[in-house]
Amino acid sequence: MRCFGGDILKRNILKIITILLFIFVGFTFLIIITKLPQDTVNYSINYNKVTLNISWKETKKIIINSYKNIFNCSLGYNLEGNSIWGSIPYYLKNSLLILVPALIISSILGILIGISTTLKIIYEDNLRKIFWRTVIRSIPEPFVIFLLYLIALKAFEFKSIVPEGLEDIKVTYYILPIILLSIFPTMKMIKLTRQNAIKIYDTEYGMEYFITAQMKGASSSRILNTHLLKNAFIKISKEPSSYLVLLLGNLMIVEHLLNFPGLTYKLIKNYNIGDMDTVFGIIIILGLIYLMFYLIFRIIGKLIDPLKNKTGSQEVREVIV
Amino acid sequence: MREKNWTIIIGLIFIAIIILIIFFEDSIIRADPFSIDEGVEDVFGTGEIAKGHPFPPNPLDKYGTDSLGRNIHSLLIFGMKVTIGVAVLSALFRVLIATPIAFYSGVGGKVSNTILKFFYTFFNIIPEIIISYIVLNQKGFKKLRLSSSILVFSIILAIIGWGKLGKKLHNETKKIVEQNGKYNVEKKKIFKQIFPKVFANFFIETGNVLRSLCILGVLGITIGINKFDISSFEMSWGEVHYYYPEWSGMLNVMKEAIIDRKYWIPLFPLIGFTFSIIAFNLVGEGFLYEINIDENLFYERMKTLGYHLSPKTYIKEWDNFNINRRNIIIKTSIVVVIILSIVFPLPKYTEDYEKVNGNNIVNYIEELSKSKYVGNGNREEGINETAKFIEKELEEIGLAPIFKEYDEEGFLHFPYTQDYSIEIKDEIISGKNIAAYLRGYHPHYPLIILVDYSYLGHLETNKYKGLDERGTSIAMALELARTIKDKYSRETSTRSIVFLFVDGSKYEGIGLQLAMGTKHINSGSFYMYFNCLGAGEDNELYLNTSTISSRNTAFYKQMKKAKEKIKQNGFKFDYEYFGNELILPTTAFESNISGIIFSGIPRHEYLKNYYRQRQDNINNINIEKLEDSTQTIMDIISQYAWSSEYGWRYFR
Numbered sequence: 001m002r003c004f005g006g007d008i009l010k011r012n013i014l015k016i017i018t019i020l021l022f023i024f025v026g027f028t029f030l031i032i033i034t035k036l037p038q039d040t041v042n043y044s045i046n047y048n049k050v051t052l053n054i055s056w057k058e059t060k061k062i063i064i065n066s067y068k069n070i071f072n073c074s075l076g077y078n079l080e081g082n083s084i085w086g087s088i089p090y091y092l093k094n095s096l097l098i099l100v101p102a103l104i105i106s107s108i109l110g111i112l113i114g115i116s117t118t119l120k121i122i123y124e125d126n127l128r129k130i131f132w133r134t135v136i137r138s139i140p141e142p143f144v145i146f147l148l149y150l151i152a153l154k155a156f157e158f159k160s161i162v163p164e165g166l167e168d169i170k171v172t173y174y175i176l177p178i179i180l181l182s183i184f185p186t187m188k189m190i191k192l193t194r195q196n197a198i199k200i201y202d203t204e205y206g207m208e209y210f211i212t213a214q215m216k217g218a219s220s221s222r223i224l225n226t227h228l229l230k231n232a233f234i235k236i237s238k239e240p241s242s243y244l245v246l247l248l249g250n251l252m253i254v255e256h257l258l259n260f261p262g263l264t265y266k267l268i269k270n271y272n273i274g275d276m277d278t279v280f281g282i283i284i285i286l287g288l289i290y291l292m293f294y295l296i297f298r299i300i301g302k303l304i305d306p307l308k309n310k311t312g313s314q315e316v317r318e319v320i321v
Numbered sequence: 322m323r324e325k326n327w328t329i330i331i332g333l334i335f336i337a338i339i340i341l342i343i344f345f346e347d348s349i350i351r352a353d354p355f356s357i358d359e360g361v362e363d364v365f366g367t368g369e370i371a372k373g374h375p376f377p378p379n380p381l382d383k384y385g386t387d388s389l390g391r392n393i394h395s396l397l398i399f400g401m402k403v404t405i406g407v408a409v410l411s412a413l414f415r416v417l418i419a420t421p422i423a424f425y426s427g428v429g430g431k432v433s434n435t436i437l438k439f440f441y442t443f444f445n446i447i448p449e450i451i452i453s454y455i456v457l458n459q460k461g462f463k464k465l466r467l468s469s470s471i472l473v474f475s476i477i478l479a480i481i482g483w484g485k486l487g488k489k490l491h492n493e494t495k496k497i498v499e500q501n502g503k504y505n506v507e508k509k510k511i512f513k514q515i516f517p518k519v520f521a522n523f524f525i526e527t528g529n530v531l532r533s534l535c536i537l538g539v540l541g542i543t544i545g546i547n548k549f550d551i552s553s554f555e556m557s558w559g560e561v562h563y564y565y566p567e568w569s570g571m572l573n574v575m576k577e578a579i580i581d582r583k584y585w586i587p588l589f590p591l592i593g594f595t596f597s598i599i600a601f602n603l604v605g606e607g608f609l610y611e612i613n614i615d616e617n618l619f620y621e622r623m624k625t626l627g628y629h630l631s632p633k634t635y636i637k638e639w640d641n642f643n644i645n646r647r648n649i650i651i652k653t654s655i656v657v658v659i660i661l662s663i664v665f666p667l668p669k670y671t672e673d674y675e676k677v678n679g680n681n682i683v684n685y686i687e688e689l690s691k692s693k694y695v696g697n698g699n700r701e702e703g704i705n706e707t708a709k710f711i712e713k714e715l716e717e718i719g720l721a722p723i724f725k726e727y728d729e730e731g732f733l734h735f736p737y738t739q740d741y742s743i744e745i746k747d748e749i750i751s752g753k754n755i756a757a758y759l760r761g762y763h764p765h766y767p768l769i770i771l772v773d774y775s776y777l778g779h780l781e782t783n784k785y786k787g788l789d790e791r792g793t794s795i796a797m798a799l800e801l802a803r804t805i806k807d808k809y810s811r812e813t814s815t816r817s818i819v820f821l822f823v824d825g826s827k828y829e830g831i832g833l834q835l836a837m838g839t840k841h842i843n844s845g846s847f848y849m850y851f852n853c854l855g856a857g858e859d860n861e862l863y864l865n866t867s868t869i870s871s872r873n874t875a876f877y878k879q880m881k882k883a884k885e886k887i888k889q890n891g892f893k894f895d896y897e898y899f900g901n902e903l904i905l906p907t908t909a910f911e912s913n914i915s916g917i918i919f920s921g922i923p924r925h926e927y928l929k930n931y932y933r934q935r936q937d938n939i940n941n942i943n944i945e946k947l948e949d950s951t952q953t954i955m956d957i958i959s960q961y962a963w964s965s966e967y968g969w970r971y972f973r
Binding site: 018022025026029030033034126127128130131134135137138139140141142143146149150161241242244245248249252253256257259264267268271279283286287290291 | 594
């Protein structure tokens, strides 16, 4: 045995300390950028001289209070004196009502399109395809949203901008945000699926794996679905960060442009009125949503992983494969 | 035969187009991007009357206008360098941060690995866009001048976004280390293999930063301070939060534009963003494709390029002259041209401009600093003394009077002054305009040298003299009158030149409105106004071109020449917006007269140190700067008034 128990313990303790340190630094950074007064960084009259108006005592107090608010789960109080956690559920519900369908649509569509086009790429990839893929991927999100909104409006007279102050949102107001929110994550998922499928085909399992399956009489759809898709998804489930970041980032644009009263809409609104405690609270909730989705991906990945019951180190698993 | 990499070729063509537009922006733009417009009524081809901006695309404003009446085409072209500049600079910073950290973490560095992990994980949990929005929306960053803002935006976007690039490069380095074995691989070899990927990723990162800027623009982030005082505009639609033209700022009103169906406002900056992102991504992806085919290709090509550029190679080539004749001729010609251009620079074309006399300016200022112009406590008396002095000087210089009046017997007189007395809000407002002119042989678009001569103001209980502000302007205008007259007596000017002195203390510069309609003083005139030109840093000049109405696109060509002249005369200039503090330019703007304000100081300095402050110390005036500024303005006037080439066909 190469590792002694003491070494493992030491390594794990170090790992936990590093994670805690990460969380502490991350939270403190968030507190500093959101909760320190706006005049902390000042520019003198000729603009070029930077002066910092930091009172360390005050800063320390703000940081400690913020941590207290995190630990007592109230997330602090907004400008009206209400608990932030209490004022958020309406916006959280709205955001989740468009995020979850968008997540499901984009994951399923992305994986299916990705996997069905993978073999084409493997056999027929050329510069022309790279060119067009790059062009399509380069179109910024606001442009696509702008064009689709115009199409929805002109072709179907479909109005989806929520009127200011509307509390009771009709189902129709959810349709366009879900569609718009799904587009870029779908494209990302297609890319992730293809990348991982090609990796599996090219390097990890090897072409022989698929040729053997073919020779054993497996249909091409079975090869795609069982041999490629499953393995590709397991890989995606381990690294869904870039996909989830895109989903949450796009949430901000969609909610802002369509006046949709979700979390990021509230974030922008409260930022503009200087309610930074609420902004901080929303960021924490967005972080939690990210972690929730991340865990969902990991759990599904674990569930469909054929090696889930196998124990042992990575090297042993590779030998089994 | 190997397939041509059209991805790189097309990407490079697109980037070349971007660079060409940035370099030749002045030739492409037809209207000043800073020019604003208010309360416009225009008849278009269809006969439709449009009131107020934004205008949809039309034959004159091909891409339409924004809610301040600024020409979107000009904003787009002029703003390109700012947006692309931030993206390129930020991508460069990202590469500079990510490469060493990824390199060391890839070869097993623990500290670098922890740093990389932190940034990558943190900005994955909280999306980069949300963090960027919160950081860049801080009030402090919104007060920054453009150059500082470009730097700050680049650094912040680099710090927030380098993690992904770092992770990518870290994986590449790790792969190389694993392939070769940790103890067998040389750092030089890793670098050789990583460098081409860093190079390709630089372009992809530029595209990524542009994408972030596009999204941040939609969310309301702008680069540089917003100098507009929004409350001072009566806008029919939307608010404008950006002063300096740049694409992110242009997208600020995307939501309002969608709701109000003013689609042209966000459409063109969105196309600009898309085009640029495609350009940079195509080059980056194209390079990556090449590198993936042959890892050494890039390095080999660079090596070959280095070999051909090396002086050693050049010397060696001389040994076999017959074989290397072509190379030697090309290289020698290039070297000779470079040496010649350094040793004998091309002579600059200089026109023979009339020289202003600095002593005269000093004499005028000394005269105006005398106590009689303060009026011994009586404000009106002081203003009258100043008016008399100006009138006497204009007569002495020999300019023609511009006003007309009939005496009691019906005879026509041409006085230098226009006395007025009108009732406004149950109050009798009395005052005097003083004006003289030189008639040009072209009747249109006369030049007005506009001066506020209300020399004395109130500072609560005290009186103040406006020596630095108005005293220097009067002195400059009189010396310009003298110099221009000398030039005019030798060669008649193309345009008429009017010297108009208005008492700005009288009901929001009512004098100027009353002078309107007098010959050569109308909405087709172009004015020049001077503000504290003997103050501030030696070589700094501030221009407010927002006062050139965007409808008068013809004046932009003259302004381009004026800017070139300012640079030639050794001044650094920046754009500045003055609000309602300068009364006469505001009145002129409201009366649809276009013009330009020259200022020695920026607005915030004016408000802090000069606006309604005591200015009676002659020693505070930087005479040398005042002289240089007067000479520069004289040169600009000569260009304008004696020039025959105009882009008049663009005039609405």
